[in-house]
Amino acid sequence: MHFLTVSGPPSSGKTSVILRVIEALQAKQKKIGVVKYDCLMTEDDLSYAKKGVLVKKGLSGSQCPDHYFVSNIEACVSWGVENDCDFLISESAGLCNRCSPHIKDITAVCVIDNLSGINTPRKIGPMLKSADIVVITKGDIVSQAEREVFASRVKQVNPGAVIMNINGITGQGAFELTSLFEEASDIETLKGMRLRFSMPSALCSYCLGETRIGDEYQTGNVRKMES
Amino acid sequence: MHYQDLVLQPLKQLLADYPWLEDFFGSFGLQLQATEQTLQQYLDRLDPDHLLDLGISQEQLQQSLHDFMAGMLALDEAAEKVESLTIIGGFDKTGSAEQLELTLKPGEVICIVGPTGSGKSRLLADIEWVAQGDTPTKRKILINGGVPDNKWRFSTEHKLVAQLSQNMNFVMDLTAEEFVRMHAESRLVPDPEEKVARILEQANQLAGEQFKPDTPVTSLSGGQSRALMIADMAILSKSPIVLIDEIENAGIDRKKALELLVKQEKIILMATHDPILALMGDKRLVIKNGGIAKIIASSDAERKNLSRLEELDNTLLALRNRIRFGETLEEL
Ligand SMILES: Nc1ncnc2c1ncn2[C@@H]1O[C@H](COP(=O)(O)OP(=O)(O)OP(=O)(O)O)[C@@H](O)[C@H]1O
Ligand SMILES: Nc1nc2c(ncn2[C@@H]2O[C@H](COP(=O)(O)OP(=O)(O)O)[C@@H](O)[C@H]2O)c(=O)[nH]1
Ligand SMILES: [Mg+2]
Ligand SMILES: [Mg+2]
Ligand SMILES: [Zn+2]
Ligand SMILES: [Zn+2]
Numbered sequence: 123m124h125f126l127t128v129s130g131p132p133s134s135g136k137t138s139v140i141l142r143v144i145e146a147l148q149a150k151q152k153k154i155g156v157v158k159y160d161c162l163m164t165e166d167d168l169s170y171a172k173k174g175v176l177v178k179k180g181l182s183g184s185q186c187p188d189h190y191f192v193s194n195i196e197a198c199v200s201w202g203v204e205n206d207c208d209f210l211i212s213e214s215a216g217l218c219n220r221c222s223p224h225i226k227d228i229t230a231v232c233v234i235d236n237l238s239g240i241n242t243p244r245k246i247g248p249m250l251k252s253a254d255i256v257v258i259t260k261g262d263i264v265s266q267a268e269r270e271v272f273a274s275r276v277k278q279v280n281p282g283a284v285i286m287n288i289n290g291i292t293g294q295g296a297f298e299l300t301s302l303f304e305e306a307s308d309i310e311t312l313k314g315m316r317l318r319f320s321m322p323s324a325l326c327s328y329c330l331g332e333t334r335i336g337d338e339y340q341t342g343n344v345r346k347m348e349s
Numbered sequence: 350m351h352y353q354d355l356v357l358q359p360l361k362q363l364l365a366d367y368p369w370l371e372d373f374f375g376s377f378g379l380q381l382q383a384t385e386q387t388l389q390q391y392l393d394r395l396d397p398d399h400l401l402d403l404g405i406s407q408e409q410l411q412q413s414l415h416d417f418m419a420g421m422l423a424l425d426e427a428a429e430k431v432e433s434l435t436i437i438g439g440f441d442k443t444g445s446a447e448q449l450e451l452t453l454k455p456g457e458v459i460c461i462v463g464p465t466g467s468g469k470s471r472l473l474a475d476i477e478w479v480a481q482g483d484t485p486t487k488r489k490i491l492i493n494g495g496v497p498d499n500k501w502r503f504s505t506e507h508k509l510v511a512q513l514s515q516n517m518n519f520v521m522d523l524t525a526e527e528f529v530r531m532h533a534e535s536r537l538v539p540d541p542e543e544k545v546a547r548i549l550e551q552a553n554q555l556a557g558e559q560f561k562p563d564t565p566v567t568s569l570s571g572g573q574s575r576a577l578m579i580a581d582m583a584i585l586s587k588s589p590i591v592l593i594d595e596i597e598n599a600g601i602d603r604k605k606a607l608e609l610l611v612k613q614e615k616i617i618l619m620a621t622h623d624p625i626l627a628l629m630g631d632k633r634l635v636i637k638n639g640g641i642a643k644i645i646a647s648s649d650a651e652r653k654n655l656s657r658l659e660e661l662d663n664t665l666l667a668l669r670n671r672i673r674f675g676e677t678l679e680e681l
Contacts, residue, residue, distance in 0.1 A: 237520055244376045247404030265517045267532045267581050274535035278376045281416035284503050298478050
């Protein structure tokens, strides 16, 4: 089963791009499963279900969604294998710029959009900087010079990646992206694999539910701004 | 120079020779100082905890640096020259074979015409992807008569194709001059300031109405943005093939724009229904049902009509200007 992790900032076009790829894969009679991870709510699972693919969703609630992802993804991969999927795609919203769901030896895709501002590529952590494929969406809204400037900013922080411009609405470029999905990592299990980058959680008192403000309530791994 | 040799040079020297290194490290939140220590020493002394905070590992930083330098050094190399582009027919939407082999040369302008949904954009996309029978049309694209290196597909340094899109909007909060400078810098062209000045000058020659270098790009008119993007492409882009998907023609001197691009010895493919642009082309590919159904070479009779069309166009333009300046059209 081909397995890919797709992540990116909220509303960058992850679902749209995955849907366009699904259409291209379905035209080739491929069976597809999608796992959607989000924090508070998502309706993406309905969009996927409408395409007739297998869907699973997980809401992390009070946890960092990427931590939640890594605690559950092995079981999801087994689920995809048991259901004879040819492709399993995970979509996770990159809500925490420090964490990233990307796994060593598993094809990692980051979706980012042209409207997010030229400094955004610098601000996103390993989710972008360690991805194998970077998809840039919403090129239809800007001029080609702006697309080039944005792509060069992405290239600067992830020079090894394949960078592609895809229109999440019309699907322009999705066919070409699909050919990269077909070359993606092919696995039966995630056993023994590792994340590309560690995801430390500070584990301070607030992580554990503290709501009161003040030094006396701060225990564990606490960091202070330089004064 | 190779990566292995570069990292052994003192930072002072490196920053003088390759000023983009500073920005590269800056994009990871690291600051390079022009000291006597070598780049390798600098890398080795980076605090792992600090890197962890920045969200990057030592190993990955070095890999990225390696890939980035390879890309930047490649920008200096001369791109392989494209002498010809060949389209080998595939199949239309009904599955009938296109049965054609069409070779295009630099300086040629090819127009692509056909009803909406017929496959004009798909043809342009096949060329951009350097299709090898792996797109819905099953077309094959050859460069200089052969199957080109796969690197054309993903290269950002030596892009085969530059695409002038329908949309000319900007979202960046920059002036026209700052914007073009940023674009020029991202392409590492020699003497960016001279290029920036030329682009702004050319754009003003193409645009119906003049704009100043300090005009924010977001307040350029449609015609001014198109003029700026065409001048930008003609002067900055090294891509040997230019694709134009339905450029709107209001507010810009189409003839001058096309001439500017043709002068750069590029192969130009343009989806258009504008009769003037269509007649300025050397050939027209008529797309029907997803396939190239016909190739029309612009005839002499058509060329003769071109001047009449231009007169008509100028007449309309003059009327448009009269409206613009508050005159009435009771008498034409
Ligand atoms: N030979 C073909 N075989 C299969 N599908 C095709 C073929 N040619 C085009 N298509 C598909 O037909 C659809 C419409 O094509 P396209 O978008 O290129 O049309 P267009 O001429 O650019 O239309 P418009 O004038 O509206 O921009 C696309 O989904 C495209 O992939
Ligand atoms: N104009 C334009 N809009 C897009 C594009 N891709 C996605 N969108 C829109 O952006 C919004 C967010 O997309 P979605 O796929 O839900 O983003 P996600 O949160 O990353 O999954 C939706 O309204 C999409 O229709 C694109 O390429 N161009
Ligand atoms: Mg989504
Ligand atoms: Mg089109
Ligand atoms: Zn996190
Ligand atoms: Zn905490």
